[in-house]
Amino acid sequence: TQLLEQSPQFLSIQEGENLTVYCNSSSVFSSLQWYRQEPGEGPVLLVTVVTGGEVKKLKRLTFQFGDARKDSSLHITAAQPGDTGLYLCAGGPGAGSYQLTFGKGTKLSVIP
Amino acid sequence: DAGVIQSPRHEVTEMGQEVTLRCKPISGHNSLFWYRQTMMRGLELLIYFNNNVPIDDSGMPEDRFSAKMPNASFSTLKIQPSEPRDSAVYFCASSSTGNQPQHFGDGTRLSIL
Helix, strand or coil, X not given: CCCCEEECCEEEEECCCCEEEEEECCCCCCEEEEEXXXXXXXXXXXXXXXXXXXXXXXXXXXXXXXXXXXXXXXXXXXXXXXXCEEEEEEEECCCCCCCCEECCCEEEEEEC | CCCCEEECXXXXXXXXXXXXXXXXXXXXCCEEEEEEEECCCEEEEEXXXXXXXXXXXXXXXXXXXXXXXXXXXXXXXXXXXXXXXXXXXXXXXXXXXXXXXXXXXXXXXXXXX
């Protein structure tokens, strides 16, 4: 069974601070997706990374896929209250496969 | 464009009652997923349909759970009889094909008393 561990589980920071959250596994994934989920809503896809070492930027968010494709990080610069939410990572096992393995998420609160 | 639509948004019922959750996927998407989310276990895949056919129901917890997809624009997840441990948020998601990004509905928050 492939498992994804996310850390920290909870994070509360002040507006303007930087933060990094992590997604780790002992298994190799062909791709890794990051979602943000706001209270009362479903997860919304932010990015997909597919190549070991790949870095993608989405405004103030920087996503990195580990060289061995077993881990990923999400860095947020100058966090804003609108960044508040549950950040989920999900690993995809292979091309053509539908199965996603989700981590339990990091719950981020950005305090104004 | 309309996203994945789920109903009801909230359901509170007593144990032993039948519960039916509904989902309308995005038009043109041929893959549909039902998930359950709890604090303890996170998001778990219950069942996956492709072209209205159940492909993988290994995540369905027990026989009390059943899912159908009678046509490309509608799916149901039924729990009968319901138990308090079924309390969770149930999400439906759809994608254009099985391995493409999944679009989630806003979920049904189910509470079994």
